Amino acid sequence: MLTLQSGPVNALGSALRQGILAAVEAAEADPAITAIVLIGGGRMFSAGADITEFGKPQTGIGLPDLLNRIEAASKPVVAAIHGNALGGGLETALACHYRVAVPSAKVGLPEVKLGILPGAGGTQRLPRVVGPRKALEVIVGGSPIGAKAAAAMGLIDELAPEDGLRAHAVAFAERVVAEGRPLLKIRDRDDKIAEGRENPGLFAAFRDENARKTRGFEAPEACIACIEAACRLPFDEGLAFERAEFQTLVSGTQSAAQRYVFFAERQTAKIPDVPDDTPARPIARVGVIGAGTMGGGISMNFLNAGIPVTIVETKREALDRGLKTIRTNYENTAKKGRLKPEDVETRMGLLTDTLEIEALAECDLIIEAVFEDMGIKKEIFSKLDTLAKPGAILASNTSYLDIDAIAAMTSRPADVIGMHFFSPANVMRLLEVVRGERTAKDVIATAMQIGRKIGKISVLVGVCHGFVGNRMLAQRQREANRLILEGVTPWDVDRVIYEFGLPMGPFTMSDLAGLDIGWSRETNRSESVRDLLCEQDRRGQKTGAGFYDYDAKRKATPSTVTEEIIATVAERQGVTRRDATDQEILERCLYPMVNEGAKILEEGKAIRASDIDIVWINGYGWPVYRGGPMFWADTIGLPKVLERLRAYQAEYGDDFAPSALLERLAVEGKGFKDL
């Protein structure tokens, strides 16, 4: 019985690999041993290769060689899996001759999410067990699958009772020995990969189906090429092909970015002055004020996690509309098969609707999600102060207003915090937790934890206009607006941003959100492009036209009306029209964001540069393979960013004035990563 034991997740670092090699060799040499069971100590079998070792020189035997050695063992090796067998962990199991697992175990090859591929034989062995089609799903998709599903596809040989894995695995191994069963080496199988040779079109079809999801990423294509190679080449040649592809990926920028993001996500939970063991307040019932798009989405998060919600509106009609939207969302999910029909009712059953704000008296956490009007927010918080029970957390979902000013309306500012969800709130993973001047530590700990419980990535930020995300976005928006007055078309700005890897550019985004947010005919001054578009009822996708024209299927086409409006405004403002290269468009939209991020760090409004990156990846769709704006700036080199900011400053003024932090780091030859 060989027990893997290394850190919290049995990552297959150098010491563990050496240990396994020595133990397998000793077991082979010992005539008293007839079979080997490989099992994980602690919470799981193994989470795979030690990610911190990538990019460093290898010490001792590498994982691919170790796995070939295990496969070549002269005695049967049985993997006994509980918890997770991921990446190199599953590849280890695939090198064993047999696999047993408890039903709750999860197996998968998530390497693609780190910008690499299963480079220890995974792309060659998995297709030989489950066939190329399923291998594509598992390897390019990267999501783990349950042991039962894995058993159904032949990846697991036998399921063991939940609490009897050890005994079951030993009995299994004894049976293999007693029956004289052969050592099943996956490398020798070729029945399942025949499909890949007979129907090579399946790879092209898979590429097409997944083009949208994999846009811009290098690893998915390399994974597909390796699975194709598995079907085409003898095993050892396939392994060599996989090795070469792995080396290219692991030494590239995308993988460095994606590995950085893996650790950055885990860092967000660490708050220097709020230790991990800070006791959180119990949250048994949540109140949500406002049943609009945000309030409804926010409520769904808690209902999904089984936490009862009381939702309040001022008018019956608005409340009914909000409830109907929530129900429709659930029903649509059920129609797609992603939710059991009975769960629709269970979730709706956890929701209490009311027109009486007093009904929130029993809630442990109350989240205000009304529109962005400081007067109304202040009124609500002073009311909450009188009615909420002692110890209740009072949160605002504001996306830019001053949390301290809101907290000042209560006699309990320590209980007040910002919880800024991103739209659609039931889908987007980001939660900006906004710490006020006087917010209590246990309130911060609770907001961070409840965020994780409802499946969000919580990032702690400080009070400033727009917090981290929207504050940086405003920089991009300003430059995008300036660029179109200078003569760059909105379509070119959008194209450059899209090609960079963001899901959409600023003008597509404005059209989607609606151009009339905060605009009204009465107060309109007919000054900006937006004013004039709105005046012509071009208010975005919802009115069939905004910057773009939209057809019935909401497909966008560039509009000459918009181009004329832009030319009019430019003339009125005396802006000189000129051309700009794609590179200039990119720099002028994104470098000021990086600069603003540096100011945010200087002011202590974010704990670390990687928190800013996590905000941008999860709140705005910044391409994960570029690691977030701050990581991206590091890959360009801060001296270069500084030089360009100074050049634009000379031309366009102090909107581009470099922050002191950026200047200092650039001069010292450092990056944000060194902070």
Ligand code: TC6
């Ligand atoms: C691979 O296998 C390639 C093979 C080819 C080679 C040729 N390495 O996530 P948690 C740390 S690539 C190093 O909080 P959970 C993690 O940072 C790998 N460290 O736990 C954290 O450290 P902290 C493919 C790792 O229970 C601590 O362990 N595998 C690794 O919420 C606890 O982690 C994957 O991509 C690692 N592989 O979730 C799986 N994994 O305490 C990556 C974790 O200092 N891992 N750490 O912050 C996971 O997805 C999750 O950790 C989990 C457990 C689902 C296994």
